[in-house]
Amino acid sequence: MKYNGFYFWLFRRPMKQVLRENYGKAYADEIIKKSRKTYRKLVAEADDIGNDNPMAYNELFALVFVSPYVASQKKIPPAIVQEMMRRSLYHIKWYFSRTDLNTDRGKRENKKNIVKYVKWYTPEKEKRYPTSFKVDFVGQPCEGACYYRITRCPICAYAKKLGVDELMPLFCELDNVMITLQHGVLHRSKTLADGGGYCDYYITGDKENI
Numbered sequence: 001m002k003y004n005g006f007y008f009w010l011f012r013r014p015m016k017q018v019l020r021e022n023y024g025k026a027y028a029d030e031i032i033k034k035s036r037k038t039y040r041k042l043v044a045e046a047d048d049i050g051n052d053n054p055m056a057y058n059e060l061f062a063l064v065f066v067s068p069y070v071a072s073q074k075k076i077p078p079a080i081v082q083e084m085m086r087r088s089l090y091h092i093k094w095y096f097s098r099t100d101l102n103t104d105r106g107k108r109e110n111k112k113n114i115v116k117y118v119k120w121y122t123p124e125k126e127k128r129y130p131t132s133f134k135v136d137f138v139g140q141p142c143e144g145a146c147y148y149r150i151t152r153c154p155i156c157a158y159a160k161k162l163g164v165d166e167l168m169p170l171f172c173e174l175d176n177v178m179i180t181l182q183h184g185v186l187h188r189s190k191t192l193a194d195g196g197g198y199c200d201y202y203i204t205g206d207k208e209n210i
Contacts, residue, residue: 001046001056007064008039011088015068018084019076034071042067046158049132050125054117058133062155062171064088066164074164082170086177093181101184102205107146110182110203114148131157139200146203153199156192168193179203 012032019028042063049056065085069076089096100106118135126132134152141147159165172191179186183206190196204210 001043001048001059002051003040003043004060005036005040007057007060008036008067011064011084011091012036014087014091015065015084018080018087019068022080031068031072031076035067038071039063039067042070042162047129047131047154049129049154052120053129053132054113054120055133059155059158065171066159066162066167069164069167070162078166078170081167082173085170085174089174089177089181096178096181097183099182100205101146101179101182101203102207106182106184106205107203110179110184111146111148141202147201149198149200150192151198153192165193172199175199175201180206183207 015035016028016032019031023031043060046059046063049059065081065088068084069078069081099109101110114135117133121129121132121135131152131154133150133154136149136151137147138149139147155171156165156168159168169191172193175188176186184203185206185208187202187204187210188200191199193199
């Protein structure tokens with residue numbers, strides 16, 4: 001993948017804060033310094049899914065939190081990584097809270113990148129980037145619902161290759177946090193990380209009755 005340091009820069013501070021609270025300043029500073037180099041390496045060695053891929057940011061985002069885990073040689077437990085993820089999302093909660101999933105506009109905004117991606121990932125693109133995300137709308141509960149499925153995930157595949165797939169359920173749990181910050185509720189039956197055939201996203205507003 002093409003390197004982009006924006007997400008590491010964005011979440012460096014809350015990650016370091018969690019590490020300092022648990023391990024002290026010296027260790028936190030050391031791990032964050034190592035993590036920056038590790039992040040660059042992880043991104044460089046990830047499968048190419050297209051520089052203009054509308055969903056590439058998902059993998060760049062996830063690898064930020066993989067990097068301290070790898071840099072510490074897994075001495076930082078998944079629970080601490082999970083707290084770094086959670087704290088990082090709340091660090092930018094203002095961004096997520098701009099979307100209100102109780103409104104049609106909010107649902108369109110949430111689904112915008114998925115719709116854009118489906119249009120982008122043509123059969124020709126799939127031949128060129130065969131490990132990229134695979135998305136469909138099979139099982140949509142009703143017409144117009146904010147719903148989609150991810151049936152192939154390069155983040156899952158890369159985590160398994162790196163030997164850190166124990167982190168994947170934590171990334172899936174982050175979906176709930178992000179959608180909650182958007183005043184929504186995620187109704188999900190399974191995930192790829194837990195051995196399901198897909199990750200399903202059925203999203204409603206937190207004031208809706210379904």
